[in-house]
Amino acid sequence: MSRQTFLRFVAPSTILMLLLMVLPLFTSIWLSFHFITYRNLHDPQWIGLANYREVLTDPAFWESLRFTMLYMVTIVPAQIVLGFIVAMLLDQIEGRIRGVYIAASLLPFIVTPVVGALVFRHLFDPNGPCTYLLKTLFHYKLAMNSTTVRALIILHGIWYTTPWAMIVLFAGLQTLPQEPMEAATVDGANWIQKIWYVVLPHLRSLFVFISLISIMDAYRVFDSIYVLTKQNPLYKADTIMYYNFKMAMSYQDLGKANAIAILTVIGIMIILIPFLISTYRQQMEER
Amino acid sequence: MRTRNPILRVIIHLSLIIWAIYSTFPFFWAFLGSIKKPVDANARVPVIFGFTPTAQNYVELWLNMPPEKFVPIGIGILVTILALIAFAVFTKDSLTGPAKSLIIISVLVVMFALLPQIADMSKFYTYFLNSVIITVCTLLISISIGCLAGYGIARYSGLLGVILLVVALGFRALPRMAFVLPYYYLANIVGLYDTHIMLILALVAVNQPFTVWMLRSFFMEIPREIEEAAMIDGAGRLQSFLRVIVPITWPGIITTSLFTLLLAYNEFLLARVLMQTNLTLPVAIAQFTSGEDAGHITIANAAAISISLPIVFVIIFFQKHLIKGLASGAVKG
Numbered sequence: 001m002s003r004q005t006f007l008r009f010v011a012p013s014t015i016l017m018l019l020l021m022v023l024p025l026f027t028s029i030w031l032s033f034h035f036i037t038y039r040n041l042h043d044p045q046w047i048g049l050a051n052y053r054e055v056l057t058d059p060a061f062w063e064s065l066r067f068t069m070l071y072m073v074t075i076v077p078a079q080i081v082l083g084f085i086v087a088m089l090l091d092q093i094e095g096r097i098r099g100v101y102i103a104a105s106l107l108p109f110i111v112t113p114v115v116g117a118l119v120f121r122h123l124f125d126p127n128g129p130c131t132y133l134l135k136t137l138f139h140y141k142l143a144m145n146s147t148t149v150r151a152l153i154i155l156h157g158i159w160y161t162t163p164w165a166m167i168v169l170f171a172g173l174q175t176l177p178q179e180p181m182e183a184a185t186v187d188g189a190n191w192i193q194k195i196w197y198v199v200l201p202h203l204r205s206l207f208v209f210i211s212l213i214s215i216m217d218a219y220r221v222f223d224s225i226y227v228l229t230k231q232n233p234l235y236k237a238d239t240i241m242y243y244n245f246k247m248a249m250s251y252q253d254l255g256k257a258n259a260i261a262i263l264t265v266i267g268i269m270i271i272l273i274p275f276l277i278s279t280y281r282q283q284m285e286e287r
Numbered sequence: 288m289r290t291r292n293p294i295l296r297v298i299i300h301l302s303l304i305i306w307a308i309y310s311t312f313p314f315f316w317a318f319l320g321s322i323k324k325p326v327d328a329n330a331r332v333p334v335i336f337g338f339t340p341t342a343q344n345y346v347e348l349w350l351n352m353p354p355e356k357f358v359p360i361g362i363g364i365l366v367t368i369l370a371l372i373a374f375a376v377f378t379k380d381s382l383t384g385p386a387k388s389l390i391i392i393s394v395l396v397v398m399f400a401l402l403p404q405i406a407d408m409s410k411f412y413t414y415f416l417n418s419v420i421i422t423v424c425t426l427l428i429s430i431s432i433g434c435l436a437g438y439g440i441a442r443y444s445g446l447l448g449v450i451l452l453v454v455a456l457g458f459r460a461l462p463r464m465a466f467v468l469p470y471y472y473l474a475n476i477v478g479l480y481d482t483h484i485m486l487i488l489a490l491v492a493v494n495q496p497f498t499v500w501m502l503r504s505f506f507m508e509i510p511r512e513i514e515e516a517a518m519i520d521g522a523g524r525l526q527s528f529l530r531v532i533v534p535i536t537w538p539g540i541i542t543t544s545l546f547t548l549l550l551a552y553n554e555f556l557l558a559r560v561l562m563q564t565n566l567t568l569p570v571a572i573a574q575f576t577s578g579e580d581a582g583h584i585t586i587a588n589a590a591a592i593s594i595s596l597p598i599v600f601v602i603i604f605f606q607k608h609l610i611k612g613l614a615s616g617a618v619k620g
Contacts, residue, residue: 112569
């Protein structure tokens with residue numbers, strides 16, 4: 001395909017992305033140097049780096065960053081381990097029933113996240129079944145506060161993200177070559193050895209891929225925080241995105257909110273750049 | 288390495304059943320809550336069986352009129368849907384997939400759009416219509432321009448294609464906030480705040496990198512010889528693309544469409560910030576999240592189930608396509 005035909009084919013998509021992704025990003029950078037609220041939307045005031053200085057010295061920013069990190073380091077390993085176990089179990093069976101199990105496990109991941117978070121929360125409402133079980137079985141009276149809401153957010157995160165890890169690993173297991181497995185059986189390897197020496201190495205690139213994507217997703221978790229904290233200051237459990245959202249919608253400080261957004265962009269880019277470079281190399285080889 | 292040990296097999300099935308219950312129980316509980324009266328939903332000891340089911344919550348959620356009057360209209364809708372299913376089944380060979388889906392979708396759209404004219408529907412129904420309009424428009428625009436770009440990148444071996452792909456991937460990973468706030472600002476400046484068109488364009492843009500990546504991978508699987516043959520026969524690039532390549536890639540396009548559909552239908556943050564009166568379903572249901580009073584929970588459950596049902600059907604009907612897409616590596620929101 002000639003360069004000109006190529007440009008014609010990609011033009012609509014590229015123009016839209018330039019207009020609605022690149023332009024907004026630069027607008028965001030520009031706005032982050034201004035004092036701007038909903039009142040002076042048409043007349044922003046240049047204040048240089050003041051927004052960044054204020055954000056970086058705001059304890060709430062660092063607290064939200066800490067909770068985001070905690071969320072990340074609990075969710076990512078949990079979803080990979082659980083996803084792997086379930087994928088291995090699914091691999092053991094076949095037929096129609098497997099489809100049913102898969103459809104059921106995909107539900108938390110596919111259903112609208114806001115709805116998923118809402119129905120999950122109902123289990124832990126004062127009259128919810130989980131609250132009741134905790135009370136009758138463990139004599140633990142569940143009361144919502146900043147700590148328990150955080151625990152709930154993490155539990156929901158695991159519930160909601162595991163299906164994806166599971167399905168990717170399950171797909172990976174389907175391409176597992178038979179010969180090394182048979183060789184391992186002949187050599188008298190037990191099942192732990194087979195998993196350790198045959199299955200895990202085969203899935204290694206998928207583990208890297210899942211970790212990377214789920215780190216990005218955990219970094220920008222928002223919907224579940226919005227629902228599970230009920231936007232109630234008593235249940236404060238801000239992640240970086242939610243803190244950003246609050247700055248824009250509750251405190252109405254658009255300049256500062258944009259500064260936070262740009263800081264988060266820089267943060268994810270640090271994680272992402274090695275990955276982008278390796279994708280670039282890989283694509284250059286394949287073309 | 289399937290095990291043949293019967294005891295182990297029982298354990299495997301048991302574990303999977305427990306896993307399936309863990310995954311679905313919150314939805315099951317919400318369904319129960321949606322057919323309970325507030326008294327039962329707020330009982331001290333949670334009830335699973337011993338209550339009288341009621342449709343009151345759904346009626347209250349969807350209708351502003353007495354349900355008795357809605358019955359004939361409801362029957363009409365059911366009959367239309369059954370007729371469409373019959374149409375889909377019996378024209379299996381005489382009509383192609385795209386033409387058939389187009390007919391079915393247009394009949395459904397006309398029916399649901401005209402419904403408020405003959406019945407007094409609630410605000411929630413308006414939100415439902417908003418969601419449908421936004422999802423369908425996003426899907427159509429996103430897939431058509433995404434197909435062109437994905438095909439272009441799949442067939443062009445220059446450096447520009449690779450750069451475009453990698454930059455798109457980078458944009459895909461950026462937190463939404465970096466776009467949402469400028470959208471809000473720009474939409475206000477150009478006067479598109481709280482309009483469908485703004486949200487549709489924003490959704491198309493943020494989903495474009497994903498759509499292009501996924502479609503490209505499907506176009507890569509099609510051997511080049513096929514369109515080369517068409518082009519020798521005198522068809523132009525675009526013509527051979529539309530007449531030959533698109534029909535072959537149709538399953539891949541369906542898979543991508545499914546994901547675009549879910550992304551557009553499920554989007555919360557963009558819709559929350561860009562819309563004020565024209566709410567979509569996820570934003571509408573989030574309104575139920577801050578209240579604590581008794582009647583609230585049952586209605587919220589009815590809303591949750593109403594929003595989830597279309598997606599449950601999507602999973603059931605398109606499971607194969609969905610899993611193929613989910614598992615297809617390099618792309619995911």
